[in-house]
Amino acid sequence: MLFTSYEFILFLIVLVILYYLMPKKYQWILLLGASYLFYAFAGRTYLLYIMATTLSTYLISNRIHRLQQTASDYLKESKGSLSREERKEYKTSMKKKQRRLLVVCLLLNFGILAVLKYTDFTIANINSLLNLFHVRKELPFFRFALPLGISFYTFQTMGYIIDVYREKYSAEKNVFRLALFVSFFPQLIQGPISRFDDLKETLYSEHFFDAREVSFGLQRILWGYFKKLVIADRLLIAVNTIVGNPKEYQGVYVLVGMFFYAIELYCDFTGGIDIVIGIAQVLGIRIQENFIRPYFSKSITEYWRRWHITLGTWFKDYMFYPISVSKSMLDLSKKCRKWFGNGIGKRIPVYLASIIVWFTTGIWHGAAWNFIVWGLLNCLVILVSQECEPLYFKFHSRFSVKDKFWYRLFQVGRTFWLMSFLRTLDCYRDVSTTFRMYGTIFTEHNYGQIFRGGFMTFGLSLADYIILILSVTLVLVVSLMQRSGSVREKFAERPILLRYTAYFVMFLAVILFGAYGVGYDASQFIYSQF
């Protein structure tokens, strides 16, 4: 059941009516039922996977929590009777038991994800190696079906159990409440990857109908559909034409493809997240933002703080820090300081952890070398810019350009193009084709062609381009307005006639210009495939 399908709209309308009519204390139970129903539409067997993750996490998190309570009670009771060393030893042994349980849970759940998502990728690589050594045997593929949103719900649930282990909060005692946290349907397909302490209050509390919240939520849903259906799905046609025919579309067309894909992906993913957050808001539930106008970033590190925020913070909190400040990494750093000096020694933990994190970020997006290379190139750019920091500092102190508008614009443009350049790895069928296409930007001098009818060969008409220019301009204007606060709140102060005319025009735009007319269907959200 796609977010863009009529079935989903009907599902949502029925849910919202029931949600506000029923006794408030059962609202979360209805949400759980709706989430499982939504998931069952994707495939009933998938339910087994999400139930396995929920149940294993529930049992193990509660076991960890009980051990923590036992330890805390014992230490309180034996205060004074145990020496400092004995207390420390007891704490360490109890923490070790908890860690063992945590590792079991992580191995089980990441194991499920890894087997389903990466088995065929591993087999394909083994077969390539066998081929390289002229071994004629090929291993068969398993072709496992990937349960909907497994990458998202696995990360969210493993984040929860790590937090329980770290005693950030106690384990949820009610398995059904935990099941709702794992499966809450709006965010199941493409995030955001929420934290339990952010979501629990709003998810399980009673919600009364609030016209303003519902109206704001509906506006956000409409805005999301506009970005997805009018812009992203329209640009998808051009992007598919360009990247699907690399022999024909080279040089300047690769740049056009990059630019179109940057806008397509932004409108697809942020549009999807607008729909997710909007649905939650209609239900009175607050979900964390996943984007803060990332294309206005002045550097790649800033970009990654503003794009897919919840995935970035997940990797930072649960992978980057645990690796980089682990005892073994700090020991390695110490040794490296002795061998290579202070400068290099200090960089070792950060560099190694960054490479591991970006490799994982890449492979999280998809079981293909394209994504791995994309992740590692991101890492390279971040580390190089980190190394260049003293140079930037000198440059900025020598030339006072940092606050100049044109310089900020240059930085934003540079970041946008750099990210678009890297992101092209998502598009072509393999890494070598992508690099060949990068090369043609410099070798194919066909820049004039694009204005001699080139644009009209991508499968889009003049009317499509006019719709795109107007729509993207609107998205840009709204983004600029967002910098000084909520656009919906500003709009709410406008006369009622103007507001409702605007809503109606936006609704009509989605109906009339949404790319789901004759000839093609609304496509899946790009991130739902990750």
Place this chain on the structure above:
Amino acid sequence: MEKIVEILKGLHPEVDYDTCETLIDDKIIDSFDIVTLVSDLSDEFDITIPVEEIKPENFNSAKAIYAMVERILDEE
């Protein structure tokens, strides 16, 4: 406290650590700085800073870092 300020000065000499209480909130120190900081603090005070201590409120100011180090020293 002076030792902590000295370590911080090594990362960003331009910051006034006596008054600044938004090192993380204003993105003055980033995740790379935090790793270096954890490594330096571990060496300087001979402590192990567990990963769960890496949270904004513990690194937002020199005072907060000092309080965290004191607490860990006390627990160890």
